[in-house]
Amino acid sequence: MQTNQLLAMFSGSLLLLGLIAYLLGRSKAVRVRASGASMYSQPDQYAWFTVLSTAGPALAVGAVASILMLSLGAEVSPLYLLIGCLLVACIGLVVGIQMVRPSFHARQAIESVIRFILAGAALISIFTTLGILVSIIFEAIRFFQMQNFWDFITGTTWNPGASFLEAAGRGKEGASAAQFGSVPLFAGTFMITFIAMLVAIPVGLLAAIYMAEFAPARIRTIAKPVLEVLAGIPTVVYGFFAAITVAPIIVGIAGFFGLEASFNNALAPGIVMGIMIIPFISSLSDDVINSVPDSMRQGALALGLTKGEMIRDIVVPAALPGIISASLLAVSRALGETMIVVMAAGMRPNLTANPLEDMTTVTVRIVAALTGDQEFASAETLSAFALGLVLFVVTLALNLVSVMMIRRFREKYRVNNL
């Protein structure tokens, strides 16, 4: 491939220039020092500075130019770009050599360049968030140009079936117009999340209470890694387990009571997702309960409370902000969980309150929209980004509230490790 060859040429010549810069800079510094002048820095540091001044600007120019080219769509031959960058590198080399003189602080110059590079690395995490936001919003706006925003939020029918005809300019031919009412998707998402929380919060919280208040040290050292294993199982594995093992069991149990259950019922992914989240809640709650000051426990016991009353009336209320914050984080994780629902929940948007029926979720529709054989500009594909935007906003809000609650807890008890 041509770009690959050019890239190889570029890095090869840049390496060569860097080596030349190192040798030239070092030899000049050694020469200056041998002539009797006292220099601020070591020869090696001058040498490294010349390398930086050679490679740094060239790389920066190359990166900026390629990004500009991509975003403006300008057609500049990559060969010119390559030559331009190498020219910049040569200029940098000459300037770098010039700078090797006794009065120049090479070490401090390197220091500030490194600080600059490190700050640049730290910026990448910001760019990631921005990138997620921009890429989602951009496509979501395209979606809302095609579909009414209000219908998307309040509509109760999700039927993208005919949207590919519209994308092909034959919208009138479809038997029914495509409808993108997201209410059934959110109903399904919240139903499955609710089931998951029904499993995860009681079990996780009680397990945390046991580990923090009752368990002897020996059991703690066994139980913690066991719960961590639960957290380390990939979600695709949980999904397979929910679809192949749990769902048939639930259908069987429902059949025993004379109820009709779908093999894609909402209960199976909900329960398995709850199990997945147990370690999440238990480890966070465990930390919070452990950081409730012992003086409160001692006071409670001194007043004659039993241990159970102390936990129920003193420890848990004191830890409540932390527990709620853990639960909110867990809800946000359950809302965004994908593989379990893709594999075990249904594909049919279904507005129902019966967890034994099949229902679909936001993440399932995102995956379905992006793995189908739709054209990228079709409304169905773009709907994935609109759904993603809502998901992003909801989880972000939950995370922020959770962070604020844990901060309040931390300030109240002056805990530093949370």
Added chain:
Amino acid sequence: MPKSFDDISAQLRARHRKSARLKWISMGALGLAALFLVLFFADMLVKGLPAFQQAQIQVEVDYSEETSKMPLKAVDRDMSRLVSRGFLRLIPGRMEDNPDLLGTKKMEWVTATAEVDQYLKGHYSRLKDDQKAIVDQLVDEGRAELRFNSTFFTSGDSKMAELSGIASAAMGTVLTLLVTLAVSFPIGVMTAVYLEEFAPDNRFTQLIEININNLAAIPSILFGLLGLAVFIGFFGMPRSSPLVGGMTLALMTLPVIIIATRTALRSVPDSIRHAAFGVGCSRWQMVRDHVLPIALPGIMTGSIIGLAQAMGETAPLIIVGMVAFIPDVSASLSDAATVLPAQIFTWAGEPERAFIEKTSGGILVLLAVLITLNATAVVLRKKFERRW
């Protein structure tokens, strides 16, 4: 009315009973979680262990002019239904490679179809009754048996269950994780070093910190949308490739590595830094020569845990198209590839019973690798942890 002493002691007993009940209930909750783990592993082992065995049958293969054109006739008509099509298709090629075979008849052990395999393992099989009788007879004659399934580890995906394996997915996983590590490790460590050792405590730094914590909690599928829109859509990188998948996962792994590195850097005592400054080191020299080497075990542990997380991640990779059907093992960063969890996902969607077994087998391999990785991290931490 004052209560009698008996009343009060009865009340006390009730309160203590209640307290004990809380203890048992909470213990039960922990037990429930552990019970689930045991059930889960038992279920996966029962379903997955048979995948490491594969039925083989001994048949007479006829290498002749005719069968080089119609390989289906190379074995007995009754048998050809029981022998994997994949083997039969190879016959002409083998005769070309080895002309001596022409005109000979040989008894050979060959891979049986998935249906025979399932029948031998006692599962539901679509074999007809007369075919089952033949298989039973073969077993009695010692001409059909379950052997170690090396195909599972050496071949890529296939539409025929008996010939499908995890090799191409394993290769894809290795390549993807290499990209992930190459991108996220330097950036993550540099970010952490900046935040812990260089950055002043101002608005900008706080923004980065909040942002990193938030990034760790964003649903993984949204990273897939980012990868699709930015890496594939904007930069035009090849779809389904380990390059795109690895970079998407790298952004996900970044917060894990940053948080772990910061913890490791924070546990290095300040006296080390003071000593380095005292002998005239610049800040970067202090970090490079003294703080980083001490913090390295902690950084490695965090990176391994982050990598293990990335290894099990599927959702963002589905979005960037890494659920491709990859029959051949390819070692290129820009070719279409698949990874182990995505392979598990693909197999889980296959309707044949035999693929359930393959899926569980793949899951066992994946879990084994993940547990090994995590155990390595724990051992590293135990071995190099220093208390100051």
